[in-house]
Amino acid sequence: xxxxxxxxxxxxxxxxxxxxxxxxxxxxxxxxxxxxxxxxxxxxxxxxxxxxxxxxxxxxxxxxxxxxxxxxxxxxxxxxxxxxxxxxxxxxxxxxxxxxxxxxxxxxxxxxxxxxxxxxxxxxxxxxxxxxxxxxxxxxxxxxxxxxxxxxxxxxxxxxxxxxxxxxxxxxxxxxxxxxxxxxxxxxxxxxxxxxxxxxxxxxxxxxxxxxxxxxxxxxxxxxxxxxxxxxxxxxxxxxxxxxxxxxxxxxxxxxxxxxxxxxxxxxxxxxxxxxxxxxxxxxxxxxxxxxxxxxxxxxxxxxxxxxxxxxxxxxxxxxxxxxxxxxxxxxxxxxxxxxxxxxxxxxxxxxxxxxxxxxxxxxxxxxxxxxxxxxxxxxxxxxxxxxxxxxxxxxxxxxxxxxxxxxxxxx
Amino acid sequence: xxxxxxxxxxxxxxxxxxxxxxxxxxxxxxxxxxxxxxxxxxxxxxxxxxxxxxxxxxxxxxxxxxxxxxxxxxxxxxxxxxxxxxxxxxxxxxxxxxxxxxxxxxxxxxxxxxxxxxxxxxxxxxxxxxxxxxxxxxxxxxxxxxxxxxxxxxxxxxxxxxxxxxxxxxxxxxxxxxxxxxxxxxxxxxxxxxxxxxxxxxxxxxxxxxxxxxxxxxxxxxxxxxxxx
Numbered sequence: 001x002x003x004x005x006x007x008x009x010x011x012x013x014x015x016x017x018x019x020x021x022x023x024x025x026x027x028x029x030x031x032x033x034x035x036x037x038x039x040x041x042x043x044x045x046x047x048x049x050x051x052x053x054x055x056x057x058x059x060x061x062x063x064x065x066x067x068x069x070x071x072x073x074x075x076x077x078x079x080x081x082x083x084x085x086x087x088x089x090x091x092x093x094x095x096x097x098x099x100x101x102x103x104x105x106x107x108x109x110x111x112x113x114x115x116x117x118x119x120x121x122x123x124x125x126x127x128x129x130x131x132x133x134x135x136x137x138x139x140x141x142x143x144x145x146x147x148x149x150x151x152x153x154x155x156x157x158x159x160x161x162x163x164x165x166x167x168x169x170x171x172x173x174x175x176x177x178x179x180x181x182x183x184x185x186x187x188x189x190x191x192x193x194x195x196x197x198x199x200x201x202x203x204x205x206x207x208x209x210x211x212x213x214x215x216x217x218x219x220x221x222x223x224x225x226x227x228x229x230x231x232x233x234x235x236x237x238x239x240x241x242x243x244x245x246x247x248x249x250x251x252x253x254x255x256x257x258x259x260x261x262x263x264x265x266x267x268x269x270x271x272x273x274x275x276x277x278x279x280x281x282x283x284x285x286x287x288x289x290x291x292x293x294x295x296x297x298x299x300x301x302x303x304x305x306x307x308x309x310x311x312x313x314x315x316x317x318x319x320x321x322x323x324x325x326x327x328x329x330x331x332x333x334x335x336x337x338x339x340x341x342x343x344x345x346x347x348x349x350x351x352x353x354x355x356x357x358x359x360x361x362x363x364x365x366x367x368x369x370x371x372x373x374x375x376x377x378x379x380x381x382x383x384x385x386x387x388x389x390x391x392x393x394x395x396x397x398x399x400x401x402x403x404x405x406x407x408x409x410x411x412x
Numbered sequence: 413x414x415x416x417x418x419x420x421x422x423x424x425x426x427x428x429x430x431x432x433x434x435x436x437x438x439x440x441x442x443x444x445x446x447x448x449x450x451x452x453x454x455x456x457x458x459x460x461x462x463x464x465x466x467x468x469x470x471x472x473x474x475x476x477x478x479x480x481x482x483x484x485x486x487x488x489x490x491x492x493x494x495x496x497x498x499x500x501x502x503x504x505x506x507x508x509x510x511x512x513x514x515x516x517x518x519x520x521x522x523x524x525x526x527x528x529x530x531x532x533x534x535x536x537x538x539x540x541x542x543x544x545x546x547x548x549x550x551x552x553x554x555x556x557x558x559x560x561x562x563x564x565x566x567x568x569x570x571x572x573x574x575x576x577x578x579x580x581x582x583x584x585x586x587x588x589x590x591x592x593x594x595x596x597x598x599x600x601x602x603x604x605x606x607x608x609x610x611x612x613x614x615x616x617x618x619x620x621x622x623x624x625x626x627x628x629x630x631x632x633x634x635x636x637x638x639x640x641x
Contacts, residue, residue, distance in 0.1 A: 018426045025422055288413045322552070329553055330560040330612050342444060342492055345499055348433035355429060 009311065012304040013352060019297040020359045026191040027366060034190065034370050036246050040073060041146060043153055049130040049145065049207060050080045052122025054115050058136035059091040061252055066099050068139040074146050081105045082122040087112025115203075116219040116226040123218055129210050133227075134249075138204035139168060141248035148207050148247045159239035160201050160208045160231075161247075162189065164371050168250035173383075174260055178253045180384035183367035184360065186245055190370060193243040197289035199271075199298070200228045201241060204249040212239060222277075223408060225270025232278045235290040245370045261395050265409045268399035271298060276403075302396050309393030360385045441500045448496065448509050451489045452516065458485075459519050466523060486520055487562070489513060490572065497544070511579045517571040518581050524569055536565065536622045538615075539600035540572040541591050550609040554597040557612045565619060 051069060055062055062083075069081055081104055085093045093109055100107045108121055119133055130152070134140065144163055151161045164186045167179040192198045201208070206227070213219075216237060222229030234241055254260040275295060281287045282295050361381050369375040402409060493513055496506050521537060528535045540558055542551035558570050573582050575593050585591075591598045595607035599615065602622050606614075 014426060014430065017429060018422060021425050021429070022418075022422045025418065025425070029418075285414060292414055292419070325553060326556050329556050342447060343495055347499065348430065348437040351433035351436050352430070355433075 005311075008307065012300065012307055013349065015300045016304050017352060017356060019293075019300065020356060020363075022293065022297075023188060023191050023363065024359065026194055027187070030191070030194045033194070034245060036370055036373050037143075037147060038246075038373065040143060041150060043146060043149055045153070046075050046078045047130055047149065047152075048078045048080065048128035049074070049132060049149070050082060050122065050126035050128045051132045051134050051205070052082045052084060052119055052126070053134050053136050054084050054086055054118030054122070055088060055092050055096065055136045056086045056112065056115070056118075057088045057090045057092055059088075059095055061137045062092060062095050063098075064139055065134060065136050066105070068141075069134060070102070071142055072140060072145045073142045074149075076104060079104055079145070080126065080128060082125060083107045084118040084121050085109040086115065086118040114221060114224070116221055119226065120218040123213055126210075130207055131210050131213065132205055132207040133203050134205050135203040135251065138249050138251040140205055141250070144205060144244075144247040144249060145207070148205070148244045151242050151244050152207075152209070155240070155242070157240050158209075158242050159212050159234060160206055160241045162193075162198065162201050162206045162241065162243045163204065163247040163249040164243070164245050165202060165204060166248055166250050166371070167253045170253070172255050173387075174257055175253050175255060176380040177384045177387050178260070180364050180378075180380040181388065182253075183365075183371065184363045184384075185367065186243075186371050187363045187367035189243045190245050192294060193241065195289040195293060196240065197235070197294040198241040198243065199231050199235070199290065199294045200225075201231045201234075203227050204251050205247070223270045223273040224266055225274060228267075228270050228274050229277075232274055232281075235287060236278065236281050238287075246372075248371070257391065260391070262409070264392070264395040265399055265402070268302070268396055269402055269409050272302070272399055272403045275299070302400070305389075305393045305396045306400065308389075309397065357385055441503075444492075444496060444500065445505050445509070448489065448492060451485055451492070452509065452512055455485050455489060455516050455520075459516060459523065462523055463519075466526065486517065489516075510574065511577060514573055514577050514579055514582050517573070518585065521569070521571050532626075533567075534623060534626055535567045535569060536601070536619050538568065538570045539585065539589065540570055541575055541586070541596060541598040541600075542572060543575045543593065543596045545576045548596060551597045554599070554609055557610070557615065558599075560612065561615055561619065564616070567623075568619060 053062075053065060053069070058065075066081070066083065069079070072079060081099075081102075083096045083099065083105065085096050085108065087110060096107050096109075099105045106125065108125070110118070110121060122133070123131060130149070140163075148161045148163060152158050165182050166186075167175055167182050170176045170179045189198060208230075212230075212234060216230075216233050216239075219226045220229050231241060254263050275282070275298075281291050284291050361377075364381045364384070365375045365377070399409075490513065493506070493510055497510070500506060521539070524535065525537060527533060528537075538558065538561075540554065542548060542554065555572070558572070562568050562570050573585065575586070575591070575596055589598075589600050589603075589605050591600075591605065591607075597607075597609060599606045599610050601615065601618050602625075604618075
């Protein structure tokens, strides 16, 4: 039956498939340009890089983070590390101080004012041509920086290069699911890089040319997603952002559903509100694929997730209601009929869903392949789309709700 | 800066995917309809054969006929048709199959009733009228009640008819029992018309009464049996 909710539903399904096909076509166009390096590489020149580590109560992970920076395969005198304690209340400052004697490490302590202020302090105290941030919950691979810097060497127009984010030591089911998600993220980010349409320069080791900040200004609060806002600002000013798919950064991911929910709520809330702040660049030819693909695709995914989930809840509610009625009428719930292939629904939508599922698995596998040349099938690839299709709508709906009520979510 | 050709190509690929999905959907729907047709043909043959057997009844014993006369597939076909209407959409073919199904039900009803009377087979018959033309939540409830009653009494045969079925035989049934579309759902049990929603207990009681009545008049059946034997 043709009804308005049905039309909306099919339009959203169509757009969701469109987005996935767009990524696939981009991959097929550019697959030969993707290089994955396993060994050490050498640069013609090693420019100086400042890496700021902003900390707020990071006593558990900070030491490893700084040690991984010290272990980078990059000339020691060319890496300047700035560690900023943004008003921690635990032992973070003590740990920071234990590194104060290193010649290439400088430490600062300030009142708690938010991550972007810590980054700006680092920025203010740096004098190198390249500047980056490393979240204190992440570890860098020894070759990551040199591989990132090779992108700048190759292309003078590259203004920022993002790394390949991987999940550090996944233990819980929720972390294993995120592992698959991050693998897919590497693929999607690489494709967005080819399209010149990356919308986030993540906290863990994105390296910028210093002139980005000189010309566009420092980090902003940006609804607690300063790493997204700076990318929007760069896109608005036509600054090129690339992704280095073999620069591994291992990040600690939320261990529980509750923590994951909080993190994603912040991300989605940040996305919605940064997009509102930058609404003038949406669907404007001047801003290229970022404005015609990245932002609309993300908006569609938010609407679709909310809509599909509401539909699912409505249908489940209906089933439950009919079961209750049945129980009231006859005193028991009849068991469903024996399995008969006849009752397997072979609607168009079923085939589309299967197709989307296959594309998601494909994306995860390509993500793995371009990261470390491996594309083994693992179980988490299969349960990632299932678990996320249930969980993601929760934080998406909540983020929309918070936006409507202008409620900003906490950092943690 | 923007590669519009690519946006267009992706659009056509996506349309192509939807068309492929639509084609597959059609293919499987047709397969299902073919399957339904097959079941109907089988039932039709079964009924025709039972009718023929019944005509030959004078030369046959009730023992031989009573086990084979019922078409067990009738209920299964009903479920599948209902599912098809909900999931394959109300297509011409499904409508046609539903008409055919209504006819088969009437034939089955007449035959089963005759056999039950002649051979004294313990059985009860319910004619159930509902509507799909408008939303009828009472009808949905009634269907649930009838389904569970059928599970409780294997001897109970429920024949369900959509009020709006465009078939003269169904219309005659509606006339005979004076069923009006404002009083749906309606249930006919032992020639008694019950309009509106009838509860499980209400119908249960009537069915048991009907069985008792049948037990009280075995003489006639016994006599018939004797003649046949």
